[in-house]
Amino acid sequence: MTRHPAPGLKRRAPSDPRAIREEIRAEAQRLGFDAVGFAAAQAPPEQHDALAAFVHQGWHGDMDWLADDTETRANPARLWPRAGTLIALGMTYTPAHDPLAVLAQRDRAAIAVYAQGRDYHMVVKSRLKALGLWIWNRWGRELKVFVDTAPVMERPAAARAGLGWQGKHTNLVSRTHGSWLFLGEILTTLALPADEPERDHCGTCRACLDICPTGAFPAPGRLDARRCISYLTIEHAGPIPREFRAPIGNRIYGCDDCLAVCPWNKFAQTAREAAFAPRPGTAAPRLTDLAALDDAAFRRLFSGTAIKRSGRDRFVRNVAIALGNSADAQSLPAVRHLLDDTSPLVRGAAVWALMQLSPTAFREERERRRVAESDADVQAEWDAVPGTRKHAS
Incomplete structure (x- = not known):
């Protein structure tokens, strides 16, 4: 202006x-x-x-x-x-609350x-x-x-x-x-x-450096955004690199770790x-509820928030990763549902999540889905998981 x-x-x-x-x-x-x-x-x-x-x-x-x-x-x-x-x-x-407390609630989303x-x-x-x-x-x-x-x-x-x-x-x-x-x-x-x-x-304090789950700080005062969970879950448009998926945990939009531990x-x-103040749907929502969001529901829920700007597909990609990290068998129906998502970005993340939750279910789904999948990134997800035919051959 x-x-x-x-x-x-x-x-x-x-x-x-x-x-x-x-x-x-x-x-x-x-x-x-x-x-x-x-x-x-x-x-x-x-x-x-x-x-x-x-x-x-x-x-x-x-x-x-x-x-x-x-x-x-x-x-x-x-x-x-x-x-x-x-x-x-x-x-x-x-x-007004400890923003890191939700990290222990693996069926909930950390925003x-x-x-x-x-x-x-x-x-x-x-x-x-x-x-x-x-x-x-x-x-x-x-x-x-x-x-x-x-x-x-x-x-x-x-x-x-x-x-x-x-x-x-x-x-x-x-x-x-x-x-x-x-x-x-x-x-x-x-x-x-x-x-x-x-x-x-x-x-001499280095609490913010030591807590980073992905080692995003090559030195004090230096940030490699490519390893930062905030970057990966918000700015990064493609599949999240495999090495960072487990460390992401249930953080589906941004990361407060380095901020929250500052003395x-x-x-x-x-x-x-x-x-x-937190709006409804942003304070530790259930991952399975977020996985069910289509584009219209996503826009309604997050209207007026910064989350809406990231777009539904990128957001649900993050939710799928968090579901894979939940160690909760009750998340399986939500993950299976995402295997049919129209977005290859979401489907690829769901493939990884399925393997984390149930290798047996993964093998069952792969038998019929791998051949029909047309997206190269999603095909790579089916092929990249240890224990599949490609790795066993």
């Missing part, structure tokens, strides 16, 4: 920059933002260097958009050269905390627009708002503005809000003094924004 002053409309002339900064901070807090910080729009060169190294390693996986114009993505001033100040804003979504409420993009962006309109009306300066929808590296920007620091899990950590902050930004032509960046307070969370207050 860009705001321009209306022709002939008198605006309040900017006064002391520090006073303007504090007026904006107070208004942002009144609108519901829990963290507000200011930084120069121009980012340091090392921000681009870090992104370029990440892309060079191939750690971005299928997220090709991250590799597009890394110079602009790493530096907001290149995105909009007229910008003078970046305002970083955060809203806490700290859960990341951020996706359990209303889509945060809509909530945060509406507040950003309200704040932007207030700034425009008060000082008549152009501005743009962003919330995960443009090439702005949000976590480094928030760190530069003093909202926190990037922890060893690469997410933003705050001494006040722990690892639970939704982020958004405003770029403005106002020239305002920057806040002091927060120094790193992780110390700084003990200082975080439960989210005050009602829109971030």
Whole structure:
């Protein structure tokens, strides 16, 4: 969003920059933002260097958009050269419950905390627009708002503005809000003094690194997204690589492990924004119920949430993997049903799940289904499981 002053409309002339900064901070807090910080729009060169190294390693996986114009993505001033100040804003979504408790309920689905409420993009962006309109009306300066929808590296920007620091899990950590902050930004032509960046307070702690089920952190502060459960269950479009299926457990949308174990969370207050509270169908739903969702039912259940954006087939693929990890024979009917799904992505995951739950049922189904299957990826699932004819021959 860009705001321009209306022709002939008198605006309040900017006064002391520090006073303007504090007026904006107070208004942002009144609108519901829990963290507000200011930084120069121009980012340091090392921000681009870090992104370029990440892309060079191939750690971005299928997220090709991250590799597009890394110079602009790493530096907001290149995105909009007229910008003078970046305002970083955060809203806490700290859960009222232990988000890892559901991992022990293998017949239930673990959905990341951020996706359990209303889509945060809509909530945060509406507040950003309200704040932007207030700034425009008060000082008549152009501005743009962003919330995960443009090439702005949000976590480094928030760190530069003093909202926190990037922890060893690469997410933003705050001494006040722990690892639970939704982020958004405003770029403005106002020239305002920057806040002091927060120094790193992780110390020798490596809890977030050690808990990762798939070993997605090659080093502190480095993430190989190709191994990250959040990436695999949300961004990755194809079959989930076999080596990661068992470690995924019952995590069907995102993963909270590295966030939830951060010691700084003990200082975080439960989210005050009602829109971030879990909605029906998102707090530990039964896997078998989710496996029965067709596209229309999926859209109805997750309307207004971030989950809807992933699409039904990718979501049910994840559900099938979780069913295979449930060790629950009562899941077999749901898995058998998914073998007839119209989506090859879902069928392939169901083949793997069937073998995990019952090798006998797998052999029975394979006898009649392998020959009729037309999709190469699904055929490979029937052939790749130890104990089938291909492996026995």
